[in-house]
Amino acid sequence: MKLELISFKLCPFAQRAVILLNLQNIDFKTTYINPMDPPNWFKKISPTGEVPLLKVDDKIVFESSVIGEFINDIGALDLYPKDAISKANNRSWVQFSSLLFNDLSVAVTGNEDEFNTSKASLFAKLDKIEIAKSDNKFFNGNNFTIIDAAIAPFFMRLAWINKFTNNTISIIEFKHLNAWSDAILAVKIVKTSVIKNLDDVYYSNIEAREGYLSTLLID
Ligand SMILES: N[C@@H](CCC(=O)N[C@@H](CS)C(=O)NCC(=O)O)C(=O)O
Missing domain, CATH: 3.40.30.10 (Glutaredoxin)
Known part of the structure; x- marks a missing residue:
């Protein structure tokens, strides 16, 4: 194949x-x-x-x-839980996690009002995920699975935004999400899943969009 x-x-x-x-x-x-x-x-x-x-x-x-x-x-690995309800629950959260990218995109491109609205909308969704996420390292335990891969690109971009803008969209108050983000971003396969220097490209993209976020960039 x-x-x-x-x-x-x-x-x-x-x-x-x-x-x-x-x-x-x-x-x-x-x-x-x-x-x-x-x-x-x-x-x-x-x-x-x-x-x-x-x-x-x-x-x-x-x-x-x-x-x-x-x-x-x-693939050789089944990256879903075995039981039907946990598997369906994982799939539900994969779908839900896709919505985070819409808010993030508006936060990058929008004016100040749009930025604030999208941040509030993002935090409302993160509240729901914070409650669903256990104390485990990853979503289903100690192993990295599909739901972790689904949300990894969001955590990567959020970490860049926070680095570039002095924590404008900090998730420190979300205890579970903050630890989950750290665990996911430390995974080698996640780190190597983007081209080299994509963080610089992302910075330039924020600048080029000329939204409110671009005014918060620190050098
Ligand atoms: N629901 C789609 C979303 C994919 C998506 O938004 N892709 C963007 C790039 S990151 C795109 O191709 N945008 C072009 C367009 O909307 O015309 C998925 O999960 O695959």
Whole structure:
């Protein structure tokens, strides 16, 4: 089976797939595109116009959560709990975690009012996750699983924002989330799931968006 991940360097949803493919030790080729200015071949094969898209031989799989399920199906490791309700509960939180990226995106691009609204919306969601998260290192215990991979790109970007802006969106008050973020960001496969210097690219992206957040950047 030949796998090709159609990706965008800054895309957190594509990063989820990279983490899971590497965790499962599955060989794949990466093709980067700019989804804001996609090539014609991509328009032809992508139903949504979004990355990530996983080409599997001549078939395509899209939507990062579904790509994650597929990787789990073909991988040697089952990264879901065995019992049906815990598995469904994990899938629910994977879906929920996707909503965090919308708030983060508005926080990066929006004016001051939009920044404050998106931060409040983000914190309301983080409140819910804080309650659902146990004292365990990762979501399901000591092992890194799919839900950890799903939220890892969010924690990575949030940590960059906090480093670049003197903790504008600090999550220190969320005891479980703060520890979970530290545990996830220390995982080697997470660290190596993005291109080198993506933090610099992310900084430049915040600057280029000229939103309220760009006025809070420290050098
Ligand atoms: N629900 C999708 C979201 C993917 C997504 O938002 N991708 C962005 C890049 S990070 C994209 O391709 N945007 C281009 C567009 O919306 O046209 C998933 O989980 O895969």
